[in-house]
Amino acid sequence: MVATGILVTLVVAAVASLFMAWAIGAGSSGSTPFAPAVGANAISIMRAGFLVGILGFAGAVLQGANVTEAVGNELVVGSVLTATASIVALLTAAALVAVGVFTGYPIATAFTVTGAVVGVGLANGGAPAWSKYQVILSLWVLTPFVGGGIAYGTARLLRSESVSERIAVPVLAGIVGFLVANIQFALLGPAEAGGMSLAGYAASFLPTVTVGGVDAGTIAIALAFAALTASAVSFDMRDPAAGQRHFLLVLGGLVAFSAGGSQVGLAIGPLVPLLDAVTVPLVVVLAGGGVGLLAGSWTGAPRMIKALSQDYSSLGPRRSIAAMIPSFAIAQAAVALGVPVSFNEIIVSAIIGSGYAAGGSGVSREKMFKTALAWVGSLVLAFGLSYGVFLGVDSLL
Structure with missing residues (x-):
């Protein structure tokens, strides 16, 4: 009977986790990566929802362990x-995120899940993890300023008449290529170390040369990959409109992949302490969470994609590119640090920053205020509800 009770409890927890994964896929991870691309008419809403589901699943499996x-x-x-x-x-947390999905307002998933987990943890006798909170809060506070600032500067660069787009876009592509070469993948190295980057894996076959504590081979390969990426985009920029559109779609794919690596942790992270009772590898649980994200992206994301792409700013390809580059960089930094981060906050901040580069045209201040209020409210509400509900449920058991 005891074993049966434990199994039933684990099944209920797994179902709750899948529901959370669906809500996240339908909300932040499913809607935000391709929202600027849809706003720039580079891809249709339904096609964006389909692609983000596939790429999010891949990110969940390959990069989801840290968060x-x-x-x-x-x-x-x-x-x-x-x-x-x-x-x-x-x-x-899932109930609050689902409310955001169906009302059209982007609830910050990371705020909601973090508040809920901390709420039940403290209600169950745990102590605050102040050092972790400092890291998380720092990233949350800096994201609008860093992401929005970089998006603003990039959009201004792309709009400048003194800099040719045929030069600026390939240079930006080279920077993105350098970042891609240095992000870590679980399959390329030991899981406990977060995996290994593409550049690091390639450099492992070369003689080790260290300069200032840094593997020179890794940097050289990353720079070579950046140069290759810049060259490919430069060739594609023979037709500037097509080149920008293709680059924007690649950026959307990279952000979607990063979203899977980050957001799956919000869905299945609370299950990790329970895995000791069963012999299920973490990668299997990550895959299960990835399936939930995929289902949410395919069934619920189009509504939120429309809200973000059309309600926040009327973006063209240049401003969309400017929004996606810092979004990808911040997302990967969060994955590497193991910090739960809101993709709504990342993308919305970047969209607003790139929008202000054109004098703030198309940016709705009312929508910005309501979104920020929803972010803060979701954290406080999730904490309070989970704390109270757990105490009530615990008293009945």
Whole structure:
């Protein structure tokens, strides 16, 4: 009977996790990566939803471990995420995110899940993880300024008459290529170390030369990949309109991949403390979460894609490119640090920054205010609800 009860509890927790994954896929990870591309008419809404689901699944499997471990083990001090606590946290957060999906307002998933997990953890006797909170809060606060600032500067560069687009766009592509060469993939190295980058993996076959504590081979290969990427985009920019559109679609794919690597941890992270009771590898759980993200992207994301692409700013290809580059960089930084981050916050901030580069045209201040209020409110509400609901459920058990 005891074993049956544990199994039933784990199944309920898994179902709650899948529901959360669906809500995230329908919301932040499913809608935000291609929203600027849709706004720039580079891809249709339905095609964007389809692609983001596939790429999000790949990101979940290849890059999802860091954030998953952080959400499951680092938000509260103590072994307090029991099956009941995980179920309460997941259902509370998923309900709030689902409300955002169906009302058309982007609820910050990272805020919601973090608030819910911390709420149930503290209600169950855990202690605050202040050092982790400092890292998380720093990233959350800096994201609008860094992402919006870089998007603003990039958009101004692309709009400048003194700089040719045939030069600026390939240079930006080279920077993105350098970043891609240095992001880590779980399949290329030890999981406990977060995997290995493409440049690092290639450099492992070369003689080791260290300069200032840095592997010179890794940097050289990353620079070569950046040069190759810039050359390819430069060739494509023979037709500037087509070249910008193709580059924007690639950026959307990279952000979608990064979204899967980050957001899957928000869905399945609370399950991590429960895995000790079963012999299920983490990669299998990541794949399950990836399936949930994919389902959400295919069934619920189009509504939010429309809201972000049309309601926030009327973007052209240049401003869309400017929005996507910092979004990709910040997303990968968050994945590497194991910090839960809101893709709504990242993308919306970048969209606003690139919009202001054109004098703020198309940027709705009312929508900005309501979105920021929804972000803060989701954190506070998720914390309060999960704390109260857990205490109520715990008193009945």
